[in-house]
Amino acid sequence: MDYQEADKLVTVFSAVKGKIQVIAKGVKKPGSSLRPLVQPFCHVQLYLARGHSLDIVAQGKMINFYGNVRQELFSTMQAIYIMELLDKTLMDGAPLPNLFNSTHQVLLAMDEGCLTPLLLRYFELRLLAELGYTPVLERCVGCGSTGVGEGFFKLAEGGLLCRECARQEGGVIVIKPDNLALLRLLLNSSPQVVQKVRSNPHSLEQLEQFLEKYLEYHLERRFVMKNTIRFLKKNLIVNG
Ligand SMILES: [Zn+2]
Numbered sequence: 001m002d003y004q005e006a007d008k009l010v011t012v013f014s015a016v017k018g019k020i021q022v023i024a025k026g027v028k029k030p031g032s033s034l035r036p037l038v039q040p041f042c043h044v045q046l047y048l049a050r051g052h053s054l055d056i057v058a059q060g061k062m063i064n065f066y067g068n069v070r071q072e073l074f075s076t077m078q079a080i081y082i083m084e085l086l087d088k089t090l091m092d093g094a095p096l097p098n099l100f101n102s103t104h105q106v107l108l109a110m111d112e113g114c115l116t117p118l119l120l121r122y123f124e125l126r127l128l129a130e131l132g133y134t135p136v137l138e139r140c141v142g143c144g145s146t147g148v149g150e151g152f153f154k155l156a157e158g159g160l161l162c163r164e165c166a167r168q169e170g171g172v173i174v175i176k177p178d179n180l181a182l183l184r185l186l187l188n189s190s191p192q193v194v195q196k197v198r199s200n201p202h203s204l205e206q207l208e209q210f211l212e213k214y215l216e217y218h219l220e221r222r223f224v225m226k227n228t229i230r231f232l233k234k235n236l237i238v239n240g
Pocket of ligand 1: 140141142143144145161162163164166
């Protein structure tokens with residue numbers, strides 16, 4: 001058995017191997033040189049040695065600690081939310097280099113103080129796309145018609161329905177035109193473009209709620225950090 005009391009089981013999202021679990025030995029002892037490298041949302045380079053069941057962190061170096069993110073409660077929680085999304089949804093050992101890059105870009109933007117709510121939505125959509133749940137917005141998922149401007153969205157089918165299919169199927173969510181436009185923009189733009197787009201708070205909130213429903217429906221998970229962020233925001237605003 002590789003694992004001892006002072007060791008820590010660490011989940012790593014790697015550009016090459018995807019999500020993997022590794023053992024960091026002795027990191028619970030004071031003065032461990034590996035200890036800073038296994039904190040949440042660090043960008044690190046790790047050298048792994050093969051263990052019996054899991055690889056073992058032999059050495060490593062810090063690339064980015066995202067120190068600015070850690071200075072502020074909300075940005076810290078948003079970074080943890082991103083980690084939670086990855087941790088709860090990715091399969092072990094499946095390389096996802098594009099998603100790795102998106103994660104990196106979003107964390108960098110956070111650290112540089114230019115995270116926008118839309119960039120977080122962009123990340124959620126990138127994750128959904130990588131898992132095969134890109135929302136279909138250009139045609140009806142029922143009959144293929146392009147008459148989908150009314151924004152009838154069926155969660156189960158992952159896309160828009162035309163008026164006729166929506167009437168037959170029922171149970172649709174209506175996405176307003178400005179949010180449809182935002183979703184299309186997020187699906188087709190680079191993070192650099194997304195970062196520059198501004199939208200009104202009401203649209204942003206609706207978009208966030210829609211994506212939350214969509215994520216929870218398809219990934220069959222609830223995301224704890226999302227609720228914590230919402231709770232704190234509400235209470236800090238009320239108390240402040
Ligand atoms: Zn249709």
